[in-house]
Amino acid sequence: MDDDSRYEAVRSRDERFDGVFFTAVRTTGVYCRPSCPATTPKRHNVTFHPSAAAAQAAGFRACRRCRPDAVPGSAEWNARADTVGRAMRMIADGVVDREGVSGLAGRLGYSARQVQRQLTAELGAGPVALARSQRQHTARILLQTTDLPITQVAFAAGFSSVRQFNDTMRAGYARTPSELRAAASRSRPRSPAPCGGHGIPLRLAHRGAYDARHVFDFLQRRAIAGIEEATGEPGARTYRRSLALPHGTGIAEVAEAAGARWLEGRVRLTDPRDLTAAVQRTRRLFDLDADPYAVAERLGADPVVGPLVAARPGLRSPGAADADELAVRAVLGQQVTVGAARTLAGALVEAYGKPLASPVGGLTHLFPEPAALADAPLTELGMPESRRATLRALAAALADGAVVLSPGADRDEAERALLALRGIGPWTAGYIRMRALGDPDVFLPGDAGVRHGLRLVGADPVASAAWRPWRSYALHHLWAATAKTHPRTGPEND
Helix, strand or coil, X not given: CCHHHHHHHHHCCCHHHECCEEEEECCCCEEECCCCCCCCCCHHHEEEECCHHHHHHCCXXXXXXXXXXXXXXXXXXXXXXXXXXXXXXXXXXXXXXXXXXXXXHHHHCCCHHHHHHHHHHHHCCXXXXXXXXXXXXXXXXXXXXXXXXXXXXXXXXXXXXXXXXXXXXXXXXXXXXXXXXXXXXXXXXXXXXXXXXXXEEEEEECCCCCCHHHHHHHHHHHCCXXXXXXXXXXXXXXXXXEEECCCCEEEEEEEEEECCCEEEEEXXXXXXXXXXXXXXXXXXXXXXXXXXXXXXXXXXXXXXXXXXXXXXXXXXXXXXXXXXXXXXXXXXXXXXXXXXXXXXXXXXXXXXXXXEEEEECCEEEECCCHHHXXXXXXXXXXXXXXXXXXXXXXXXXXXXXXXXXXXXXXXXXXXXXXXXCCCCCHHHHHHHXXXXXXXXXXXXXXXXXXXXXXXXXXXXHHHXXXXXXXHHXXXXXXXXXXXHHCCCCCCCCC
């Protein structure tokens, strides 16, 4: 897009571009999302920025009306496998806050100077500024939704000093932290979130249509006793799961009943410093940063899957809250039904999972860490020794870093490392790549559900070439179509 086409998107308040670029207005000193409902500024008063951090670095503060800092993340970072895409996924997960720029650069295999140059060239801001923008948003949530003392909010959000925190909040919102909290307390109280009254309430933004029923069906059908549960009736369910986080543990809850452009959520944390990581992992699980407009544009015009896309607008490709956990679950799901895989995973959690200090509902454990499974006998599972050996080999590779599935991992390299393990074939590696690494362009031609879905639509695997770069979504459309006629078939029934 050039600046004129960006301005046309702003004039039409096109929400498709929320999070893709930001509009800054010289006369007011604020930056907005493209869909901001305020009066459209004149063209000569507008500049455009590729990130909120770039707009802030140019001296603009966030619009109080459209809240541009709360937009969904750009779907571009999920689709891109280059250095910038990997860096953005890691920054969103809090790597810069925990390990600094040198840690980010080391994970990417580049020097800190190279990473700074590449991010600045594409996003108008370096890793420190991008991480600071994210900390600012985290701090605002904590200020407006918790009673934590302001000093604790500063350090929980990742700031190194209270002075830095105060300066950043004033620059970003033209208000001090105390003023932000006071303004929130004066505003009209929000109705309680459907998932309960404990923890930090969230509005998990998404763009476009969102097929919540498909996601909740998908997650409920695979929910593992002890670490996950879905309660309530379809249309009003609450999904809840435990999280192992960098500084402690957490419980994430998300309600199926959706708002206009968000899902109501809530997180309970043993350490508030984990808020950013908990939110990002929940967003990945629910695929909230997807671009349904781009998916529909490509797949909707296809004669094979186009009718499926029209019938299920906003269908998502659920990811994973914990990549290592998902990899273990994929091995457990080899050659068995979804129900059988779930039973095996429940036995694994009961035997090797770490108990939660404070259970919530049916959540009693964290999923076992890879190191706990690497040398475990696994006899409780009742699986053949060859399958148990594969599980141990995978766990050992995850524990010692031979296989890396972190948010910014190189997807091709991770798949090659997985395929090098005895007992892991293309289906398992592809399924892990799609869900654990969030790749939107994975197709599993050997999957039983996919084969059945292709027969239903009268196509063969060759047709999938036309569905790039959104083959993961086409795959989910085939699974959804298959579920109506053959409910036992699914991604863990190969």
